[in-house]
Amino acid sequence: MSRPTSDVQDFEAHASDADLDDLRARLAAARLPEAETVQRAAPGRRWGQGVPLADLIDVVNYWRTGYNWRSFEARLNRIGQFRTTIDGLGIHFLHRRSPRADATPLIMTHGWPGSIAEFVDVVGELADPKDADAPAFHVVAPSLPGFGYSDKPVTTGWGIEKIAAAWVELMERLGYDRFVAQGGDWGGVITTVLGGRFPEQVLGIHTTTAQAPPGLTTDGLTSTERDWTEETRDFWLYRAAYAKQQATRPQTIGYSLVDSPVGLLAWILDKFAEWTDTEDSPFERISRDRLLDDVTLYWLTRSGASAARIYYESHLALDPELRVDIPSAISVYPRDIEKCPRPWAQERYRQIVRWTLPEAGGHFPSLEVPEYFVGDVREGLAAVLAAR
Numbered sequence: 001m002s003r004p005t006s007d008v009q010d011f012e013a014h015a016s017d018a019d020l021d022d023l024r025a026r027l028a029a030a031r032l033p034e035a036e037t038v039q040r041a042a043p044g045r046r047w048g049q050g051v052p053l054a055d056l057i058d059v060v061n062y063w064r065t066g067y068n069w070r071s072f073e074a075r076l077n078r079i080g081q082f083r084t085t086i087d088g089l090g091i092h093f094l095h096r097r098s099p100r101a102d103a104t105p106l107i108m109t110h111g112w113p114g115s116i117a118e119f120v121d122v123v124g125e126l127a128d129p130k131d132a133d134a135p136a137f138h139v140v141a142p143s144l145p146g147f148g149y150s151d152k153p154v155t156t157g158w159g160i161e162k163i164a165a166a167w168v169e170l171m172e173r174l175g176y177d178r179f180v181a182q183g184g185d186w187g188g189v190i191t192t193v194l195g196g197r198f199p200e201q202v203l204g205i206h207t208t209t210a211q212a213p214p215g216l217t218t219d220g221l222t223s224t225e226r227d228w229t230e231e232t233r234d235f236w237l238y239r240a241a242y243a244k245q246q247a248t249r250p251q252t253i254g255y256s257l258v259d260s261p262v263g264l265l266a267w268i269l270d271k272f273a274e275w276t277d278t279e280d281s282p283f284e285r286i287s288r289d290r291l292l293d294d295v296t297l298y299w300l301t302r303s304g305a306s307a308a309r310i311y312y313e314s315h316l317a318l319d320p321e322l323r324v325d326i327p328s329a330i331s332v333y334p335r336d337i338e339k340c341p342r343p344w345a346q347e348r349y350r351q352i353v354r355w356t357l358p359e360a361g362g363h364f365p366s367l368e369v370p371e372y373f374v375g376d377v378r379e380g381l382a383a384v385l386a387a388r
Contacts, residue, residue: 007084007085007173008082008083008084008173008174009082009083009084010081010082011081011082011083011092011149012077012081013073013076013077013081013149014073015069015073015300019300020069023063023261023296023299023300024064026260026261026262027060027063027064027261027262028064030060030260030261030262032053032056032057032262033053034053035052035053035054036048036049036050036052036053037049046280047270047273047274047280050266050270051266051269051270051273055269055281056262056265056266056269059265059269059288059291059292060262060265062288062292063261063265063292063295063296067288067289067292067296068289069293069296069300072117072120072289072293072296072297075120076094076116076120079094079095079096079120079123079124080094080095080096080097081093081094081095081149082094082095083149083150084170084173086166086169086170087162087166089145089150089151089153089158089166090150090151091142091143091145091150091151091166091170092116092142092143092148092149092150093116093140093141093142093143093170094116094119094123094139094140094141094142095138095139095140095141095174096123096124096126096127096138096139097127097138098127098128098136098137098138098139099127099128100128100136102136103127103135103136103137103138104135104136104137104138104179104180104203104381104385105137105138105140105171105174105176105178105179105180106126106137106138106139106140106179106180106181106182106381107140107141107142107167107170107171107179107180107181107182107194108139108140108141108181108182108183108187109141109142109144109167109181109182109183109186109187109188109190109191110141110143110144110147110183110184110185110186110187111144111183111184111185111186111187111188111209112144112147112185112186112246112307112308112310112311113267113268113271113272113294113298113307114185114187114294114364115143115147115148115294115297115298116141116142116143116148116297117290117293117294117297118294118364118366118367119139119141119366120293121290121366121367121370122366122370122373122374122377123139123141125374126139126374126377126378127139129378134378135378135381135382135385137180137381138176140170140171140174140176142167142170144163144186144187144307144310145158145163145166145306145310146158146303146306146307146309146310147298147301147303147306147307147310148297148298148301148303149301152303152306153306153309156312156313157313158310158313159310159313159314159317160186160189160190160193160313160314160317160318161193161197161317161319163190163193164190164193164194164197164198165197165198167181167190167194168194168198168201168202171201172201177201178201178202178203179201179202179203180202180203180204180205180206180381180384180385181194181195181202181204181205181206182205182206182207182377182381183207183208183209184207184208184209184363184364184365185209185363186310186314187209188207188208188209188210188211189209189211189314189318191205191206191207192205192207192210192211192318192322192324192348192349193318193319193322195324195326195328195349196319196322196323196324196325197322199325199326202326203326203327203384203385203388204326204327204328204329204353204381204384204385204387204388205324205326205327205328205329205384206328206329206330206331206376206377206380206381206384207328207329207330207331208330208331208332208333208336208365209336209338210330210332210340210345210348210349211318211340211348212340212341212344212345212347212348213320213321213344213347213348214320215320216344216347220343221341221343221344222341225341225342225343228332228339228340228341229341231339232337232338232339232340235337235338239274239337242267242270242271243311243315246308246309246310246311246312246315247311247312247315248312250305250308250309250311250312251305253267253304253305253308254304254305254306254308255305256304257298257304257305257308258302258303258304258305261295261299264295264298264299264304265295267304268291268294268295268298269282269291269295271363272286272291272364274337275335275336275337275362275363275364276335276362276363276364276368277333277334277335277360277361277362277368277369278335278362285362285367285368285369286364286367286368290367322348323348323349323350324348324349324350324351325350325351326351326384327351327353327383327384327385327387327388328349328351328352328353328384329352329353329354329355329356329379329380329381329383329384330342330345330349330352330354330355330356330380331356331357331358331365331376331380332355332356332357332358333358333360333361333362333363333365334357334358334359334360334361334362335361335362335363336361336362336363337362337363342355351387353383353384353386353387354379354380354383354384356376356379356380358372358376360372361373
């Protein structure tokens with residue numbers, strides 16, 4: 001393991017009082033539309049036209065009068081925050097070193113509309129588990145380019161391939177020549193690129209977003225796996241307007257996301273509602289505070305437009321020929337938006353050492369089922385390391 005370089009600087013999150021006052025003033029002055037016309041529909045269908053007015057008003061009022069951003073800032077600062085510059089772009093990351101001598105370096109990558117807020121509740125237990133027999137990790141959780149406290153790219157080019165290469169450089173700067181990787185959503189795609197492109201540095205991967213190569217048939221799949229393919233097809237045909245918008249016109253939607261906190265909240269809350277393992281509201285699994293940690297981070301860093309551009313850079317950009325030959329652990333959560341059949345996954349991930357079907361959870365497992373998620377990541381990466 002090489003020595004860390006001096007190119008890494010400490011970072012502390014601290015929003016100005018003026019920015020927090022401005023947020024509350026904008027929330028108080030928000031202009032809202034009339035209620036949706038499906039508000040009396042059966043339970044579970046209230047969200048048929050998007051975020052219901054009554055639900056949004058409740059969250060906006062809490063955001064303005066009850067939510068405590070300073071508490072979240074303090075949690076980030078306790079974990080340990082840093083920045084470094086890679087290829088001319090400032091990259092922010094959490095870094096929690098384990099006290100255990102046998103700990104393995106781990107890089108965890110978030111997606112959209114997530115952020116490093118997804119990992120705040122799990123970093124400590126991964127780095128310093130209460131169970132002495134559980135594997136431990138030196139956890140690194142970067143903010144994607146254009147997200148949070150990372151810089152906003154001023155030119156095109158920061159897609160999944162470049163980000164994966166930057167993560168290898170980041171880990172080398174921290175003294176981690178060999179490491180494991182974990183991710184979901186865009187983080188899962190980037191983790192796949194890490195495993196496929198950098199087998200000398202990456203010992204193995206764990207992903208909740210397995211990516212099958214295109215063009216596979218349903219021949220030989222089980223009835224459940226066929227259902228998964230239909231659900232995924234349905235999602236991309238009928239429920240992915242957000243992705244098409246951000247992949248083609250991120251600047252246009254970006255004005256609303258950076259100028260209006262209510263617009264930003266609704267854009268993100270809609271996805272948390274649809275993509276979580278719940279019946280009627282994302283708050284069945286995720287507290288308002290945890291969701292607002294994520295949304296407020298987007299707001300204070302003015303990153304609604306710059307974060308959306310990852311779709312412009314990377315939508316449908318995963319190399320169809322990319323194969324991952326290193327050990328891989330894959331988890332398919334029951335209410336995720338994409339569920340990849342194992343026979344399809346095996347066409348890309350050539351050494352799947354653990355395949356898990358959790359009983360609960362959706363697209364944000366570290367927030368929905370954090371205790372299970374920690375155990376799943378531990379066991380998956382333990383299997384990966386054992387296979388080496």
